[in-house]
Amino acid sequence: MSRTVLVTGGTSGIGRAVAERFAADGAGVVVTGRHQDTVERTAKELGVRGFVCDASDPAQAGALAERLESLDVLVNAAGGLPGPGGGGGSALDRVLAQWQASLAQNLLTAVLTTTAVQDRFTGDGRVISIGSIGAERRGGSYGAAKAALAAWNAALSADLAPRGVTCNVISAGYIAGTNFFQGGMTGERHRTLVDETHDKRPGTVDDIAATAYFLASPGARHITGQTLHVNGGAFTTR
Numbered sequence: 306m307s308r309t310v311l312v313t314g315g316t317s318g319i320g321r322a323v324a325e326r327f328a329a330d331g332a333g334v335v336v337t338g339r340h341q342d343t344v345e346r347t348a349k350e351l352g353v354r355g356f357v358c359d360a361s362d363p364a365q366a367g368a369l370a371e372r373l374e375s376l377d378v379l380v381n382a383a384g385g386l387p388g389p390g391g392g393g394g395s396a397l398d399r400v401l402a403q404w405q406a407s408l409a410q411n412l413l414t415a416v417l418t419t420t421a422v423q424d425r426f427t428g429d430g431r432v433i434s435i436g437s438i439g440a441e442r443r444g445g446s447y448g449a450a451k452a453a454l455a456a457w458n459a460a461l462s463a464d465l466a467p468r469g470v471t472c473n474v475i476s477a478g479y480i481a482g483t484n485f486f487q488g489g490m491t492g493e494r495h496r497t498l499v500d501e502t503h504d505k506r507p508g509t510v511d512d513i514a515a516t517a518y519f520l521a522s523p524g525a526r527h528i529t530g531q532t533l534h535v536n537g538g539a540f541t542t543r
Contacts, residue, residue: 308332309376310521313360313418314383316343318483319435321351322510323380323517328353330518337369337383360414363421370421378521379422381415381434385485386447407446411437412453423465430470431521434458435513436532438478441540451476455532462530471529475516478536481507503538 310327314320315336324347328334334353338344341357348355358369360383387406394402415434436455439448455474462472479498499507516535519525534540 308378308521309335309373310378310380311335311337311373311376311418311422312380312382313337313358313414314385315380316340316347316355318382318485319477319480319510319513320380320382321347322514323382324353325351326511326514326518327378327521332378335373360418361409363417366417366421369418370425373422373425375427376422376425376430377427378431378433379419379426380517381418381432383414383418384411384435384451386487404446404449407450408453411447411450412457415454416457419461423470426465426468426470428469429523429526430465430468431525432458432461432465432470432472433517433520434472434474436474436476438476438534438536438540440476458532459530466529471520471526473520473525473528473530474532475513475520476532476534476536476540477513478502478508478534478539480510480513483510498539501539502536506537508535508537 310332312320312324312334315324316338324334324336328351336347336353336355337358339359344355344357356369356372358365360366387403387410419432434454437451440452440455444451458472458474465472499505512535516533534542
């Protein structure tokens with residue numbers, strides 16, 4: 306029997322690659338995104354179902370859960386750098402807006418979606434959230450949100466693992482070929498990020514998709530509450 310896999314932020318970048326990997330395995334994949342056109346296009350191209358959902362909105366997250374009868378794998382891939390804010394208000398107002406946007410996009414999307422769908426898990430479930438090397442250094446509000454994601458994941462694992470649902474974070478390093486940097490990637494910055502790795506190459510979306518697929522496999526059933534760093538050695542742990 307095929308698994309049901311929900312991928313938030315599944316219309317581009319890492320999320321799309323994850324959705325494509327599970328779809329290739331015959332899973333019943335559902336992707337979400339905030340824009341009708343990209344959701345419809347991705348669903349058609351990958352042969353999956355697509356729902357429009359802003360996962361930072363509790364009402365929309367709840368409505369999404371109502372459309373799922375059961376769930377085997379949830380991949381929280383929604384997130385990214387907050388877009389440029391308006392110039393109004395004081396400097397403190399602008400800082401607050403930036404931090405609120407970072408937390409909403411990179412932490413609350415995962416918290417709200419997971420909370421909404423957790424009763425849909427049947428048996429051997431998986432929650433996989435996409436984190437970032439930015440949580441370890443130079444991450445600003447984005448990195449702080451991703452660090453909070455990992456802390457939340459540890460608590461989530463303690464709650465859900467007794468029910469057979471593992472919860473892990475994939476902390477991605479520099480991944481080339483996505484729109485994450487919003488046009489801000491330069492040749493010099495690319496070389497600097499690659500030089501920080503041990504294997505001297507940028508990561509790819511397929512690297513992260515393969516890790517997510519492993520975490521959803523029977524071989525990973527005793528891995529929970531962890532943050533797995535997939536960054537070519539740019540940040541190492543013991």
